[in-house]
Amino acid sequence: MTAGIDKRERILLAAEDLFYRNGFAGTTMDMICGELGVTKPFVYYYFKDKHEIVETLAWRASVACLTTMKFAADDERPAHLKLAEGLQRWVAACVTHFRASALAFRVTASLRPEFRAELRTLANDFYADLAALMDEGRVQGKLSFDDATVTARAMGGAVGFMYTWYRPEGRLPPEELVARLTATLYKMIGLRVATPRRTATRKDA
Amino acid sequence: MTAGIDKRERILLAAEDLFYRNGFAGTTMDMICGELGVTKPFVYYYFKDKHEIVETLAWRASVACLTTMKFAADDERPAHLKLAEGLQRWVAACVTHFRASALAFRVTASLRPEFRAELRTLANDFYADLAALMDEGRVQGKLSFDDATVTARAMGGAVGFMYTWYRPEGRLPPEELVARLTATLYKMIGLRVATPRRTATRKDA
DNA sequence: CCTACCGATCGGTAGG
DNA sequence: CCTACCGATCGGTAGG
Numbered sequence: 001m002t003a004g005i006d007k008r009e010r011i012l013l014a015a016e017d018l019f020y021r022n023g024f025a026g027t028t029m030d031m032i033c034g035e036l037g038v039t040k041p042f043v044y045y046y047f048k049d050k051h052e053i054v055e056t057l058a059w060r061a062s063v064a065c066l067t068t069m070k071f072a073a074d075d076e077r078p079a080h081l082k083l084a085e086g087l088q089r090w091v092a093a094c095v096t097h098f099r100a101s102a103l104a105f106r107v108t109a110s111l112r113p114e115f116r117a118e119l120r121t122l123a124n125d126f127y128a129d130l131a132a133l134m135d136e137g138r139v140q141g142k143l144s145f146d147d148a149t150v151t152a153r154a155m156g157g158a159v160g161f162m163y164t165w166y167r168p169e170g171r172l173p174p175e176e177l178v179a180r181l182t183a184t185l186y187k188m189i190g191l192r193v194a195t196p197r198r199t200a201t202r203k204d205a
Numbered sequence: 206m207t208a209g210i211d212k213r214e215r216i217l218l219a220a221e222d223l224f225y226r227n228g229f230a231g232t233t234m235d236m237i238c239g240e241l242g243v244t245k246p247f248v249y250y251y252f253k254d255k256h257e258i259v260e261t262l263a264w265r266a267s268v269a270c271l272t273t274m275k276f277a278a279d280d281e282r283p284a285h286l287k288l289a290e291g292l293q294r295w296v297a298a299c300v301t302h303f304r305a306s307a308l309a310f311r312v313t314a315s316l317r318p319e320f321r322a323e324l325r326t327l328a329n330d331f332y333a334d335l336a337a338l339m340d341e342g343r344v345q346g347k348l349s350f351d352d353a354t355v356t357a358r359a360m361g362g363a364v365g366f367m368y369t370w371y372r373p374e375g376r377l378p379p380e381e382l383v384a385r386l387t388a389t390l391y392k393m394i395g396l397r398v399a400t401p402r403r404t405a406t407r408k409d410a
Numbered sequence: 411c412c413t414a415c416c417g418a419t420c421g422g423t424a425g426g
Numbered sequence: 427c428c429t430a431c432c433g434a435t436c437g438g439t440a441g442g
Contacts, residue, residue, distance in 0.1 A: 023314030025230030029425065039428055105369065106311050109228030145392070150385040157366025158359035164310065165358050180355040187350070188393055234437060244416060255437065
């Protein structure tokens with residue numbers, strides 16, 4: 001009913017919330033149907049099986065979050081500036097897609113091995129891009145950190161783990177959360193950017 | 206057989222690995238039994254049900270990891286030194302219990318609501334202790350960071366997310382991983398400690 | 411008689 | 427697009 005949102009999209013929306021709250025195995029097809037007020041054959045008309053739904057959600061969110069460290073080939077900016085932008089994009093994408101990106105981590109065990117492998121490849125590429133920019137920025141004297149791999153993974157945790165504590169209805173508005181989390185990442189790699197942000201003359205207390 | 210390890214403990218050991226790899230719903234009691242070469246009544250003699258097994262594992266690991274910021278009442282050291290020690294203990298505990306602590310995050314949806322609430326309380330207490338020490342250290346001019354809550358949660362992610370990439374058989378020995386991850390946490394709060402570690406005269410490149 | 415365990419099978423529910 | 431229902435498999439427990 002209430003045309004506007006595509007039917008397939010409505011299923012995904014309901015499923016995202018249910019998977020997020022109950023996990024993959026803990027969410028039954030009947031729950032999804034009940035949420036939408038439709039019957040199972042309706043859902044199976046749009047999706048081959050339960051896995052196709054969760055994989056669609058996880059893939060979307062993963063692509064959105066893990067392609068943020070890609071830059072145009074003709075982008076000539078120094079590494080630390082690309083990184084400053086990429087990290088911000090990354091955090092913003094993870095905040096936006098926090099429910100579905102939680103899936104990619106939480107329901108790992110329920111995913112088909114081939115799909116898990118695709119997700120892993122996506123993540124590995126991302127961390128390779130990230131580490132490359134980090135190394136470049138360090139060589140150019142703009143960044144400071146000890147271990148590139150461990151630091152990159154630590155940043156991944158700082159961002160990816162957000163789903164365990166972030167609540168959209170919380171006191172911190174999304175943009176503010178993005179700003180603070182990004183600032184934390186900058187600090188982890190010793191990145192000092194003159195961000196044109198609305199901060200008063202505030203010393204790093 | 207092969208006395209030595211308690212029978213109950215053998216069940217927990219096998220279950221930990223299976224739950225870690227396949228999730229809660231993806232692990233059947235038959236799998237656990239098969240791994241041990243015992244029958245179900247054997248397992249059900251030691252555990253009331255499947256939940257009791259996973260909860261025992263998750264609780265142990267969570268307690269081990271989330272009580273590392275507690276200090277004796279008569280410990281008079283300044284906050285930043287307690288923090289230096291606590292963070293190291295925290296990382297070490299998470300590395301040791303990484304399989305079971307992964308459970309606490311991954312199988313959340315499969316846990317009984319009451320148990321989830323207990324875990325949440327444990328975690329909230331931990332972050333309260335952590336944030337208190339951070340604030341204290343900052344007031345005393347020994348630490349520097351912007352947002353205590355966000356930084357604390359970011360550290361939690363850096364540590365807690367380790368289970369997604371750490372492999373015990375990897376090239377990085379556990380002690381070395383602990384050292385590097387701890388160093389990353391120190392950096393996140395601007396903690397500079399003259400750690401008596403076996404580092405050569407190496408400038409923070 | 412108890413404990414520790416086995417072979418066999420139960421009720422209930424999942425995806426499809 | 428729904429009602430009705432299947433084949434398969436789950437966690438948990440019976441008697442001995």
